[in-house]
Amino acid sequence: MERKLLGFGTMRLPLIENDYGTVDVEKFKKMVDIYIERGYTHFDTSYVYHNGKSETAIREALVKRHPRDVFTVTDKMPVWLIKKREDYQKTFDVQLERCALEYFDYYWLHALGSPSVETSEKLGGFEFINQMKKEGKIRNIGFSFHDTAETLDKILINHPEMEYVQLIVNYIDWINDGIEIRKCYETAVKHKKQVIVMEPLKGGALANVPKEIENKFKEYNPNISAAAWAFRWVASLDGIFMILSGMSTIEQLLDNMNTFDQLTPLNVEEQQLISEAQEILNKKSPNNCTFCGECQKACPEKLAIPVYIGLYNNRKMFKAGGWQNMVYDAVGTRYGKETDCTDCKECETVCEQNIKITDIIKEFQEVMKPVY
Numbered sequence: 001m002e003r004k005l006l007g008f009g010t011m012r013l014p015l016i017e018n019d020y021g022t023v024d025v026e027k028f029k030k031m032v033d034i035y036i037e038r039g040y041t042h043f044d045t046s047y048v049y050h051n052g053k054s055e056t057a058i059r060e061a062l063v064k065r066h067p068r069d070v071f072t073v074t075d076k077m078p079v080w081l082i083k084k085r086e087d088y089q090k091t092f093d094v095q096l097e098r099c100a101l102e103y104f105d106y107y108w109l110h111a112l113g114s115p116s117v118e119t120s121e122k123l124g125g126f127e128f129i130n131q132m133k134k135e136g137k138i139r140n141i142g143f144s145f146h147d148t149a150e151t152l153d154k155i156l157i158n159h160p161e162m163e164y165v166q167l168i169v170n171y172i173d174w175i176n177d178g179i180e181i182r183k184c185y186e187t188a189v190k191h192k193k194q195v196i197v198m199e200p201l202k203g204g205a206l207a208n209v210p211k212e213i214e215n216k217f218k219e220y221n222p223n224i225s226a227a228a229w230a231f232r233w234v235a236s237l238d239g240i241f242m243i244l245s246g247m248s249t250i251e252q253l254l255d256n257m258n259t260f261d262q263l264t265p266l267n268v269e270e271q272q273l274i275s276e277a278q279e280i281l282n283k284k285s286p287n288n289c290t291f292c293g294e295c296q297k298a299c300p301e302k303l304a305i306p307v308y309i310g311l312y313n314n315r316k317m318f319k320a321g322g323w324q325n326m327v328y329d330a331v332g333t334r335y336g337k338e339t340d341c342t343d344c345k346e347c348e349t350v351c352e353q354n355i356k357i358t359d360i361i362k363e364f365q366e367v368m369k370p371v372y
């Protein structure tokens, strides 16, 4: 089976009456048929997408209607719901049944980060997926990840058997050093892992770029969309196994397939245009943090201030992105929450950018209210 780079993410399926828990399966069937007909093969689901209805939609629209050898499916263990060892098997069995599959082609521990890495170690999550692979119920194992590069490095040292890492990668998060997207990607590549990319368009933001950027793109090549530029940038990186896009409409599906049908890496001039787009977007950042880390060194509480600023800037500039709250929880577990701040202002005395760090900290909770 020929493998194309575009994977069908099923966390934003068409809905009935805008209800997240009610997937419009008839519309999804049409999208699945078009996708398969054009030679695309891969679907990405999870226990929690659409409150479990993504998995049943996969069964109805895909598994019951297409031969098993024309598609592959990734499913994921919701590690944050696992309270005891037996829960892994129970959850996994429910997933196989919901999807009406005998095995998953790919299976991840979903959204690993602190504290779910530690819990998965303690309760045997890694052992479980290894065991399922031995039994033939999973073909390939890995995990999706929302935390710092240091944590990712540790997981990959402790678990060299993990074959894939699913990460957020896009050209704007790439330059926000506070959230370590680039470092995480580099860590996965260093460990020679295959990378599956999520959020290549940053929740749609890179499909609707500011006019200034759109004009630059159109001037260079009037025939491709802003989304195509973002996809091609990701596809130009080494070690990319798959790029997932959560598609809700046939129009999005067709547009994406038109891009991926003739996906070419960016040339030098095009890379330069992306750098200019990054600069333009970066100028919209609420502050000039360089993520130098001096504030964290000066902080008596050793709070991870640069990460918090990275998350804050990200959320202020691009409203969407529930994953940011996962990074926030993970970092807070390890370094202490920003609510531990005593307002001593030591951090501000060392910041060469004169950033009013304590103002950001005070606003942080409000800005980071979960957005899904």
Ligand code: SF4
Residues within 6 Å of the ligand: 288, 289, 290, 291, 292, 293, 294, 295, 296, 305, 306, 309, 350, 351, 352, 353, 354, 355, 357
């Ligand atoms: S010292 Fe200032 S510029 Fe450096 S990471 Fe902290 S806030 Fe950002």
Ligand code: SF4
Residues within 6 Å of the ligand: 298, 299, 300, 301, 302, 303, 305, 340, 341, 342, 343, 344, 345, 346, 347, 348, 357, 358, 361
């Ligand atoms: S004001 Fe808060 S963040 Fe800054 S150094 Fe003091 S405790 Fe740390």
